Amino acid sequence: xxxxxxxxxxxxxAYGAIKAGCRYYFGYPITPQNDIPExxxxxxxxxEGCFLQAESxxxxxxxxxxxxxxxxxxxxxxxxxxxxxxxxGISYLAGSELPAVIxxxxxxxxxxxxxxxxxxxxxxxxxxxxxxxYRTIVLAPxxxxxxxxxxxxxxxxxxxxxxxxxxxxxxxxxxxxxxxEDRPYRPxxxxxxxxxxxxxxxxxxxxxxxxxxxxxxxxKHNWKLFEKYQSMKKEIRYEISRAEDAQMMVAAFxxxxxxxxxxxxxxxxxxxxxxxxxxxxxxxxxxQALLDLSRRVKKFISVEMNTGQMVEDVKLSVARDxxxxxxxxPPGSPPxxxxxxxxxxxxx
Amino acid sequence: xxxxxxxxxxxxxxxDSDMKQVFKRPASLRDIxxxxxxxxxxxxxxxxxxxxxxxxxxxxxxxxxxxxxxxVFVYEYFDIDAxxxxxxxxxxxxxGLKRVLPDRxxxxxxxxxxxxxxxxxxxxxxxxxxENITVIFVNNTVYGMTGGQMAPTTLLGQQTTTSPYGRDFNxxxxxxxxxxxxxxxxxxxxxxxxxxxxxxxxxKAKKAVRQAFEMQMNDMGFTFVELLSACPTNWGLNPIxxxxxxxxxxxxxxxxGVFKERKGSDNF
Amino acid sequence: xxxxEVNRERCKACGLCISVCPKKLIIFSPGPNSQGxxxxxxxxxxxxxxxxxxxxxxxxxxxxxxx
Numbered sequence: 001x002x003x004x005x006x007x008x009x010x011x012x013x014a015y016g017a018i019k020a021g022c023r024y025y026f027g028y029p030i031t032p033q034n035d036i037p038e039x040x041x042x043x044x045x046x047x048e049g050c051f052l053q054a055e056s057x058x059x060x061x062x063x064x065x066x067x068x069x070x071x072x073x074x075x076x077x078x079x080x081x082x083x084x085x086x087x088x089g090i091s092y093l094a095g096s097e098l099p100a101v102i103x104x105x106x107x108x109x110x111x112x113x114x115x116x117x118x119x120x121x122x123x124x125x126x127x128x129x130x131x132x133x134y135r136t137i138v139l140a141p142x143x144x145x146x147x148x149x150x151x152x153x154x155x156x157x158x159x160x161x162x163x164x165x166x167x168x169x170x171x172x173x174x175x176x177x178x179x180x181e182d183r184p185y186r187p188x189x190x191x192x193x194x195x196x197x198x199x200x201x202x203x204x205x206x207x208x209x210x211x212x213x214x215x216x217x218x219x220k221h222n223w224k225l226f227e228k229y230q231s232m233k234k235e236i237r238y239e240i241s242r243a244e245d246a247q248m249m250v251a252a253f254x255x256x257x258x259x260x261x262x263x264x265x266x267x268x269x270x271x272x273x274x275x276x277x278x279x280x281x282x283x284x285x286x287x288q289a290l291l292d293l294s295r296r297v298k299k300f301i302s303v304e305m306n307t308g309q310m311v312e313d314v315k316l317s318v319a320r321d322x323x324x325x326x327x328x329x330p331p332g333s334p335p336x337x338x339x340x341x342x343x344x345x346x347x348x
Numbered sequence: 349x350x351x352x353x354x355x356x357x358x359x360x361x362x363x364d365s366d367m368k369q370v371f372k373r374p375a376s377l378r379d380i381x382x383x384x385x386x387x388x389x390x391x392x393x394x395x396x397x398x399x400x401x402x403x404x405x406x407x408x409x410x411x412x413x414x415x416x417x418x419x420v421f422v423y424e425y426f427d428i429d430a431x432x433x434x435x436x437x438x439x440x441x442x443x444g445l446k447r448v449l450p451d452r453x454x455x456x457x458x459x460x461x462x463x464x465x466x467x468x469x470x471x472x473x474x475x476x477x478x479e480n481i482t483v484i485f486v487n488n489t490v491y492g493m494t495g496g497q498m499a500p501t502t503l504l505g506q507q508t509t510t511s512p513y514g515r516d517f518n519x520x521x522x523x524x525x526x527x528x529x530x531x532x533x534x535x536x537x538x539x540x541x542x543x544x545x546x547x548x549x550x551x552k553a554k555k556a557v558r559q560a561f562e563m564q565m566n567d568m569g570f571t572f573v574e575l576l577s578a579c580p581t582n583w584g585l586n587p588i589x590x591x592x593x594x595x596x597x598x599x600x601x602x603x604x605g606v607f608k609e610r611k612g613s614d615n616f
Numbered sequence: 617x618x619x620x621e622v623n624r625e626r627c628k629a630c631g632l633c634i635s636v637c638p639k640k641l642i643i644f645s646p647g648p649n650s651q652g653x654x655x656x657x658x659x660x661x662x663x664x665x666x667x668x669x670x671x672x673x674x675x676x677x678x679x680x681x682x683x
Contacts, residue, residue: 028465029495031495034495034509038497038512041510042512052520053498057466367666367682368683370666370681370683371668371671386628386629547672587631587632588635
């Protein structure tokens with residue numbers, strides 16, 4: 001039976017990362033994720049790791065690139081505007097096939113926006129975000145336990161696929177305090193890192209790059225990346241609850257899913273048969289699972305803290321004869337369970 | 349000397365007597381409460397800038413560019429045109445604006461994270477090009493708005509939330525002396541460092557801010573004023589002790605003075 | 617002969633004016649403002665010279681001075 005801890009989401013994530021062998025953190029302060037660099041500043045030296053506050057997010061992501069090329073488990077964290085700054089670097093990581101973990105503790109936007117939670121970065125996270133034809137794995141925790149557990153999983157998935165991975169959290173998850181089980185890190189089976197840059201001693205030189213100028217190379221590289229992203233579908237994770245007799249499913253991730261759980265309790269208490277479909281991997285998106293569900297359940301409502309992003313993926317996934325509705329609560333504060341229940345009731 | 353200064357301020361009479369008013373809020377500083385912490389020097393610096401703007405009657409042709417940090421609300425407090433720049437990019441935004449409107453007075457207002465960390469490239473290149481703008485640099489050795497993390501100007505040994513064991517030069521290098529560094533660039537016309545922790549220092553600060561604006565009015569090139577400031581909240585000191593820290597710890601490493609002062613304009 | 621007026625609602629009781637007044641005329645008022653700060657005020661004793669050091673040092677532009 002594991003020890004129970006009481007931690008803030010941001011710190012639980014950092015704690016999980018260190019457990020999974022993350023020994024390099026480069027980041028820059030931005031509200032609401034400062035607890036993450038601050039945690040690393042206190043703890044990295046205790047595990048002989050490296051914490052460095054970079055001069056900006058642009059510098060941070062490029063430091064990650066260097067550390068990853070050297071074979072290290074490296075992580076950075078930021079929030080929306082800072083993640084925008086990292087997009088060029090993330091594109092480079094993807095093109096160079098380098099593992100890295102990037103945490104986005106989403107705040108409000110666009111622009112300077114505000115420091116309260118939102119889910120307005122769903123598109124940015126799941127559609128590559130930067131230039132070029134690439135994807136990052138996207139994990140969406142919805143509790144402090146998941147902030148911890150998914151941080152551990154993140155490094156393994158990034159290494160397994162040699163790809164950048166985004167943990168898409170939000171200001172509420174980052175700041176809230178909850179109990180969690182101090183679960184151990186259980187590594188996946190991973191291939192050796194024989195491609196890293198350590199000095200070509202006794203082997204042919206390794207090269208980390210994303211530039212392909214020769215005839216046919218670029219096309220080949222892009223298809224290679226495409227095949228990799230297809231193979232990532234084995235990593236799809238989601239949670240389905242109360243679906244057995246459901247007439248309608250709420251689709252939600254992160255903090256919206258937490259609120260939706262309560263809204264569904266209210267609905268159930270009033271006799272409405274509603275269930276929850278909660279994607280945990282936003283990329284690859286659990287489209288097959290949604291399609292299967294929609295053969296029986298014909299009404300969906302996507303509940304998000306934005307003006308309509310994941311709903312597009314829900315619409316793309318479900319059967320043609322299923323209705324998909326949307327309830328959006330843009331940034332400012334998370335929605336109340338009561339208002340989500342009202343939205344559910346309206347289309348039930 | 350200076351064609352814009354017309355003379356004594358208008359004196360109001362006190363309602364209870366014949367006394368003249370000798371100190372009041374400058375007109376271009378809006379009459380609203382500051383959100384800054386008790387003892388924070390941002391309020392003082394806002395006032396000094398507003399006094400300079402009013403002294404030369406610049407309000408209607410001045411545009412302020414706000415950085416990101418506690419300085420971000422500059423446009424709430426000044427009754428002038430203003431823009432918000434992304435973190436660190438204010439000098440670049442100011443460059444664009446001044447190139448379009450060279451006869452306006454353009455200033456940026458930036459903290460140590462905005463200017464010396466993420467904005468280091470922009471400030472160096474803007475100074476190097478000799479852009480005819482004024483940069484107000486608030487150096488309080490921490491990141492204030494985000495809760496007290498280390499800044500490029502954090503002193504060795506100083507504890508911050510991201511240097512909990514004290515700044516160590518093996519890890520993070522030495523604090524950066526911006527005023528001296530920018531003074532080495534040909535494009536810089538005026539680079540000075542001042543402090544606000546005592547009335548005497550404050551008077552010299554007032555002079556430096558005025559001079560920076562005056563030199564911009566005379567098209568003399570890039571002007572830069574670094575103001576050593578207190579951050580009582582993130583230093584964990586009360587305002588009086590915070591001012592003592594400026595004297596005992598900041599000034600020895602960041603000496604006060606004028607590091608570059610061009611006498612004539614390069615622009616003909 | 618001088619006089620200061622402190623805007624009670626703007627004062628954040630930072631104490632800087634009290635520390636710079638050469639005649640030690642400024643005190644914290646016995647009652648708080650609506651923010652909970654006990655604002656500075658000119659005590660009734662002593663002669664203010666209107667030097668305005670208090671107003672110059674005040675970060676909140678909360679003091680006006682007459683002379």
